[in-house]
Amino acid sequence: MRIVPSEISSRTRSAAERSVFAALKAIPDKESVALHSVHLPAHRYKRVGEIDFVVIxxxxxxxxxxxxxxxxxxxGKxxxxxxxxxxxxxxxGPFEQASSGMHELEREFRQAVDGLRxxxxxxxxxxxxxxxxxxxxxxxxxxxxxxxxxxxGGRGLEAAIRRAANHWRGKGKNRSALPTISAQLRGDIVKAIRPEFDLVPSLHARITDLEATFERLTTEQLExxxxLEDNPRLIWxxxxxxxxxxxxxxAARRSSARGTVLFTCASHxxxxxxxxxxxxxxxxxxxxDRLDEVRGRRFDHLIVDEAQDLMGFGHLEKLEELVHGGLDGGHWIFMLDRNNQVLAPAGYDPEAWKYLRDIGAMNASLRRNCRNTKQIVKQVQRYTGADLGIPMAGQGEQVVFAKVTGREDEAAQLDRHLDRLLDDGVAARDVTLVSSSGDWDNTSARLTRRFSRIDRYADTIGAGKQRNRITWASVVDFKxxxxxxVCLIDLDAEDLRGRLDAVYVAWTRARAHLWIAVLPGVNHALRELGVAALAREGAAE
Structure with missing residues (x-):
């Protein structure tokens, strides 16, 4: 039987639930699907925690x-x-608990699924x-x-489900007259229920430990x-x-239920x-560049993020040695952004990509942009021609291009903009200054009146500190x-020449609002980028 999620959460401490999870998974039934409530520190709705499994x-x-x-x-207790x-x-009691939870959740998805009305x-x-x-x-x-x-030990669960079906379908009605639940309708029910059962904490919430918010995976991501279960080698x-x-x-968390996992990327x-x-x-x-620390070890699963930065045969050979079965026969996932092939071709070997693609069992694209507002996506596509997918984060503020005359004026305008943000209730930790030059000693942020209250992002992450202040990062570190x-600073015309990748990375870091300080000459360089992007788009057509 298919079960969602395909691997039980490491936070599920109950040995009984783990046993039932395994028993459901072992049932040879390709039509039915089971959903398991992933037990997290917080839930959107209390009823989700009260239903351990829903079998359709x-x-x-x-x-x-x-x-x-x-x-x-x-x-009586x-x-x-x-x-x-x-x-x-x-x-x-458990029977009253199961009955009340059933009726509450059943009422919810009967309203959500047209075929059940x-x-x-x-x-x-x-x-x-x-x-x-x-x-x-x-x-x-x-x-x-x-x-x-x-x-x-789980062997009797399949028979119990059949017995329950006979019982519930036979209560007070002619069983043969009752409709069955079609494959299409079962799929619709899964889509209606699954987001409530598969909440995953956002990276932001887990890193800062300051929020108890959770993000729902999109249907595309859930798919x-x-x-993971059926394909040992995946390229996303x-x-x-x-x-x-x-x-x-x-994916790393779920794979850890089935063995050891190595997660790597280029960025420290x-x-x-x-x-x-x-x-x-x-x-x-x-x-x-620290993989020598695990030299001689082999892991059951390998996950490589931002793999476009490592798309060369030398890098792949090093990774080959760290996964059981090698790249040809091992379990691995490579996550990469192919826009990099156009924006920064120097570090990208198309032959290495072809080799990896040929041995990958499943190559699939993520098409929904869950981070950036429509306004940010539009500007990035306008100047770089990069494909950011379909923007799903909704409408936001227009991207602000602030014309500045020099570094002192840039610092003054940045101060005024930060004042407006903080006065509007934006938390300091939700603001990052991204420096195009990446020069901490000479950044214009040093000229602002609040420089002493700005932390380097890499320092806060490396030390495991809570982020309560505005942070500063280079484009490379924030990739x-x-x-x-995101406020993009220290940007001059030279940074834009031949550096589409820097524009692409820097501008796409912002979820809700992007402010860009534009020094003299930058406007002209941006116009050139836009013309070049349009030319590439026309050539592609």
Whole structure:
């Protein structure tokens, strides 16, 4: 049976849930699908935490509640063993909990899925206690329950699901007259439920530990994660903002359930950033130039982010030695932005790309830009011609091009703009100054009145500090990263000549708002870039 997500979260501590997860996955049923609630520190809706599994078969939508450990019922109350010597006491029993959670969630997706409105798709619930057998009680019917003996380490789960389907479909109606749930309708139900069951913490929230917000994976990203189980070698391509790093980190976490994982990329800052997210013992995160630290080891899974920076045979040979089976026969994922092939061809070997593409079992593109507003996407495409995908972040403010006469004027205008942002309630940590020159000693930010309260982004990540202040980063250090507001400074005409990649990287770091200081000569250089982009576009047509 297909199960979403395909690997259980490392945060799921319950051995009983892990057992049921494995048992569902082992059922030889290609039509049905099960959804597991990924247990996170916070949930959007409490009911998500109350339904452990939803199984959608052609006959039934079955809600499964799992209770592990010891269970007792005394004086009208239920007592559940927690596995740490303590017990949890509740007045609501597992059958009432399963029933109430079923009705609440069922009502939700009946409204969300057109095919369920006015149709009698059958729903039911099943309580599973893998470790104990409950005595017969008036609170449940036998078909509502699967105890330890019948569960048999998971071998009895398939029969229990069939028995539950017969029971719930036969309650008060002619079973043969009830409609089945078509493959199309099952897919629609999965799409309606799955986002609630597969919330993944954003990189920003996990790194700073200042927010309890979570981002939903897009349907496109979820489909990519579903490929992990069936395809040992994957190549995922996409422009800036399509969620490659976010997706790579989640893929590493899921792969860690099946063995050791090496996550690498060219950037030290990005590697430090991802290391803060992926804290599992079985995952090693290192920048490429530190891979000698694991020389002689071989990992079960290799994940390479921003792989366009490493697209050469010398780099691939080094990676070959670090994964069981090598690149030809091992398990790996390469995430790359092919815009780099046009924007910075010097470090990109098309023959290496062809070799990797030929041995990759699945090559797929991410087409939805989840980071940048439509205004930012439009400006980047206008000046570079790069394909950023379909902007999904919605409307935002127009990109601000601030004409400045020199470095002192740039610093003064930057101060005024930062004042406006902070007065409007923007948090200082949500602002990053990205320097085109990357020269910390000579950046115009030093001339601002708030320079003493600006941190270098690479220093805050490397030291594991919480970011509570405005940060400064070079274009190189900020590659693969993002912030709500980006102010691009230290940009002169020379930086733009032959450096489309710098423009592309710098401008696409902003999620919501982009401010660019334009020194004399920069406007002309930008116009030249725009004309060149249009010429390339016309030639491509």
């Amino acid at each position: 078969t052609p006959e039934l939508i079955l809600f499964i509640e799992v209770k592990g450990g010891g269970i007792a019922f005394r004086d 239920w007592h559940y063993g927690r596995g740490d010597g303590r017990t949890e006491t509740r007045t609501e 006015g149709r009698d798709a059958v729903g039911g619930y099943l309580v599973v206690t893998p470790d104990v057998d409950l005595p017969p009680m008036t609170t449940y019917e036998p078909e509502h329950y699967l105890g330890s003996t019948a569960y048999a 990519k994660l579903d490929e 391509t996409g422009g800036a903002g399509t969620g490659k790093t976010f997706l790579a980190a989640e 800052t990005l590697a430090a950033h991802v290391a803060g997210v992926l804290s599992a013992d079985s995952i090693v995160v290192l920048p490429f 693969g990263l993002e912030n709500q507001v």
